Amino acid sequence: PVPVPFHGPRQAAVLAEPARHSIVAAFDVVAQNREELTGLLRELTDRAAFLTAGGAPAALGISGPPSDSGVLGPEVPAGELAVLVGVGASLFDDRYGLAGRKPAGLKPMPVFPDDALEPGWCHGDLSLVLSAAEPDTVLHALRDLTRATRGGMQVRWKIDGFTSPPRPAGTPRNLLGFKDGTANPRPPELDRLVWTDDGGSYQVVRLIRMLVEFWDRVSLSEQENMIGRRRDTGAPLDGADEQDEPRYAEDPVGTVIPLTSHMRLANPRTPGTDGERILRRAVNYDRGVDTNGNLDMGLVFTCYQRDLAGQFEAVQKRLEGEPLTDYVSPFGGGYFYLLPGVTDPADHYGRALL
Numbered sequence: 001p002v003p004v005p006f007h008g009p010r011q012a013a014v015l016a017e018p019a020r021h022s023i024v025a026a027f028d029v030v031a032q033n034r035e036e037l038t039g040l041l042r043e044l045t046d047r048a049a050f051l052t053a054g055g056a057p058a059a060l061g062i063s064g065p066p067s068d069s070g071v072l073g074p075e076v077p078a079g080e081l082a083v084l085v086g087v088g089a090s091l092f093d094d095r096y097g098l099a100g101r102k103p104a105g106l107k108p109m110p111v112f113p114d115d116a117l118e119p120g121w122c123h124g125d126l127s128l129v130l131s132a133a134e135p136d137t138v139l140h141a142l143r144d145l146t147r148a149t150r151g152g153m154q155v156r157w158k159i160d161g162f163t164s165p166p167r168p169a170g171t172p173r174n175l176l177g178f179k180d181g182t183a184n185p186r187p188p189e190l191d192r193l194v195w196t197d198d199g200g201s202y203q204v205v206r207l208i209r210m211l212v213e214f215w216d217r218v219s220l221s222e223q224e225n226m227i228g229r230r231r232d233t234g235a236p237l238d239g240a241d242e243q244d245e246p247r248y249a250e251d252p253v254g255t256v257i258p259l260t261s262h263m264r265l266a267n268p269r270t271p272g273t274d275g276e277r278i279l280r281r282a283v284n285y286d287r288g289v290d291t292n293g294n295l296d297m298g299l300v301f302t303c304y305q306r307d308l309a310g311q312f313e314a315v316q317k318r319l320e321g322e323p324l325t326d327y328v329s330p331f332g333g334g335y336f337y338l339l340p341g342v343t344d345p346a347d348h349y350g351r352a353l354l
């Protein structure tokens, strides 16, 4: 894939297909005052610009620790990393006197009916999404950014994501075995659905465990009816190819594609729901084994939209109680505002906003 330029009016890396490896992390900002917060955002900007552009790290001091962890060798390769920075509603509380600057639609992620949220895996003052083709690239970047911002922010939670290569073709698969990301909006409507007027975007992160042992005991046809697509090809149940459009109008009672299927509830393609579409960027996660010996894996669901209530929440509300909820369990995440892009080297994240 062509690297996305770092500077620009929007954090355009959102528009790239998910990379093979990513880290999604949220931070608590501990800067003492507004000035320190600005310093933190400046530092974050400079490091992100360097890490994406690549090059030789600053020269070593005589006796201090090296300026770079060395994980990627003596030079940071160019164009291998993408960085996305967002801010949570909690950054706009009284601490920094920013209450009047909060993006209009930003609020803490609510608890939805099927959620089993763990507080330590929720929310944050700042979000970071790092993506690259290799796992060491994103880890190197996380280590560099946390080191450079030490004293200004600390990690609240962090999860590693990965995608599958085409298996055997088309969109990558999630850990339920289904292609995930097929029906995403495309240009030109994409721009209208994703960006706010100031070049930001509302970012939703949902950490959703999949109860895979339980899922693996369900028949294929039941699985496919829960999603609304064929598992092998990713085609809608009334189609032949992954990219075929489902024809709901010809199936009003859901004989072929059940009305309760995930994709039909998520996007019923009825008049008035067009503007509710979201840009999904889901990746898989694996956290090992839980204390009961069950595999702990699932989806790091992220999506982008210009209107949280009118898009993500409208979709999420329709999905409440869907059959798939028996096989998945949301345990974390948060709402963030992806800041407008860093326009040039003099600019920094959040300059116009904060």
Ligand code: HEM
Pocket (backbone or CB within 6 Å): 174, 176, 178, 179, 180, 181, 182, 183, 184, 206, 208, 209, 210, 227, 229, 262, 263, 264, 266, 267, 278, 280, 299, 301, 312, 315, 316, 319, 328
């Ligand atoms: C579509 C899986 C959570 C919104 C799909 C598809 C799959 C899938 C397999 C069909 C392929 C595609 O178009 O990408 C899952 C799984 C989830 C999950 C396993 C949880 C673990 C969510 C959540 C939302 C969501 C939380 C938003 C609230 C959508 C939308 C579509 C979709 C909007 C596209 C529907 C269309 O336009 O036809 N999902 N999803 N999904 N999902 Fe999910």
